[in-house]
Amino acid sequence: MFPPDKADAVIIGGGLAGSSMAIGLAKAGWNTVLMDQNNLPKHKVCGEFLSPESIAMLHVLGLQEAVDAIGPAEIDKAILTLANGATLTIPMREKAMGISRYQLDFIMQQRAEELGALWLGGTSVSAVKCNENGTYLVQAYTKGGQEPHSSITAKSVIAAWGRHPRADLAVNDPAVPSSASRTRAVTYVGIKAHYEEVPAGGAVELYFFRGGYIGLCPIEEGRTNVTALMTERAFQEAGKSVAAAIESASTQNPALRKRLAVGSPIVGSLSATSPVRLDRQLKAWSRFPLIGDAAVMIPPLCGDGMAMALRSAQLGLPLAHRYLYGDLTMDGWQIAYTRELTREFTSPVRMGKWLQGALSSTGMGTILFGLGKVAPFMSNQIFRATRLRG
Ligand SMILES: Cc1cc2nc3c(=O)[nH]c(=O)nc-3n(C[C@H](O)[C@H](O)[C@H](O)COP(=O)(O)OP(=O)(O)OC[C@H]3O[C@@H](n4cnc5c(N)ncnc54)[C@H](O)[C@@H]3O)c2cc1C
Structure with missing residues (x-):
């Protein structure tokens, strides 16, 4: 029967978290269904900076060859530039990469399928009943x-639906900010474009301006990912389009204008997402496990969101096996997963939020840059503190 009416596991969301969980479950022989509301390949708003931690986890999933075949760009430093022209270069201890989500999410979905997972693209989950x-x-x-396209009875459900809280699917979800805090907190817009002909320098570059920053990250085929995270207000004032936002940022940060002067955006690569909330609380469970951005989100400027998505699936996988084998109760799964996620993620997320706040404030940003110049190890240590330690 297609689609099937039974499964051991249904995974909602085919981003990095969902696909990596599907790879693990399918490899172990569980009857796994991976659903995403979109078909792949598809452009996604992301800086596409793949940290050394993410690279290592992709290798564990057996994806080294497939990743290398795409020809990702190598990155060995980060260069931060304030609107006043001050720059700070932070060398990386291990090599990172730049690779498009268009390619990366697609090869992961394909790997899950090769291992026996059923991929249902263009399929949006609308209800999960107990x-x-x-x-x-x-x-x-x-x-x-x-009409419902599929109704599947599943022994387990894993939510990997990304950063937009799904109060309708996840009942009583405190990760969904209350209406009171919604009115107070800053909401952001994420935008992305791929550029061609921007000279690459083996670095991920961050350019700050009032209300946000733009990151430049070299990716495959000599292209450059240009991604911004900016307040909704800054986005509106800029003119409410990806092109207008990049233009406004370039006006405020002349070094960025100079960098993009020779490049041009690739048609079809532009995308935007909103709202992006950085104030969500870590939430590991809501009737079923939450993985990736659905559970926890580190501010994007740390470049570690993909590592966290992969790691949360890595932490959840052995517990899912044990539950499906009948070795662990649902309560036991919930307790163990919540404990593991909280233990590993709380400190990097806290540090990431602090760093995002500090670099968004002109005064604090200048102090941090000054500190980084006189004591380079300090800036390295600050960024390292946002990393997962495993
Ligand atoms: C502006 C910005 C820049 C970033 N830059 C970086 C970076 O450079 N490096 C880095 O490591 N991280 C970065 N991140 C973070 C990174 O993109 C995320 O952490 C990562 O994508 C999380 O993966 P995920 O699988 O949890 O979610 P996603 O990749 O968002 O996948 C969730 C999937 O669920 C699907 N979905 C949602 N609802 C449903 C439904 N009801 N039914 C079916 N499918 C559904 C969606 O279509 C989506 O494909 C950035 C984030 C932003 C916003």
């Missing part, structure tokens, strides 16, 4: 469809 016998009923629609 059955009395402890299984779930997962209902999903195809894009634009009126």
Whole structure:
């Protein structure tokens, strides 16, 4: 029957977290369904900076060859530039990479399929109901469809639906900010474009301006990822489009204008996402496990969101095995996963939020840059503190 009406595991969301979980479960022989509301390949808003930690975890998933075949750019330093022209170069101890999500998410989905997972692209989960016998009923629609496309009874459900909280699917979810805090907190817009002909320098570059920053990251085929995270207000004042936002940032940061002067955006690569909230609390569970950005989000300027997505799946996988084998109760799974996630992620996320706040404030940014110049190891240590230690 297609789509099937039964599965051991249904994973909602085919980004890095969902696909890596599907790879692990399918490899172990579990009947796994991986669903995403979009078809792949597809452009996604992301700086596409792959940290050394992410690279190592992709290798563990057996993806080294597939990643190398894409020809990612090598990166060995970060260069930060304030609007006043002050710069800070931070060498990296281990090599990082730049690779498009267009390619990366696609090869991961393909790997999951090769190992036996069923991929349902263009399929949006609309409801997850708890059955009395402890299984779930997962209902999903195809894009634009009126009738449920699939109703699957699953022994387990794993939420990997990304950064947008799904209060409708995850009941009583404190990761969803209350309406009171929604009115107070700053919300951001993420934008992305791929450029061609921007001279590459083996560095990830961050350019700050009022209300946000733009990152330049070299990726495959000599292209450059240009991604910004800016407040909704700054985005509106700039003119509410990807091109207008990049233009406004370039006006405020002349070094960025100079960098992009010779490049041009590639048609079809532009995308935007909003709202991006950096104030969400870590939340590991809501009737079922949450992995990746669904559980926790580190400010994007740390360049570690993909590592966290992969690591959360890595932490959840052995527990999912044990639950499906009947070695662990659902309560046991929840307790163990929440403990592990909290232990590993709390400190880097806290440090990441502090760094995001500090670099967004002109005064503090200048102090940090000054500190980085006289004591380079300090800036390295600060960035390292946002990294997962495992
Ligand atoms: C501006 C910006 C820049 C960033 N830059 C970097 C960077 O340079 N390096 C880095 O490591 N990280 C970066 N990140 C973070 C990184 O993009 C995320 O941490 C990472 O994508 C999380 O992966 P994920 O699988 O949890 O979620 P996602 O990749 O967002 O995947 C979630 C998937 O779930 C699907 N989905 C959602 N709802 C449903 C539904 N109801 N039914 C079916 N499917 C559904 C979505 O279509 C999506 O494909 C950045 C983030 C932003 C916003």
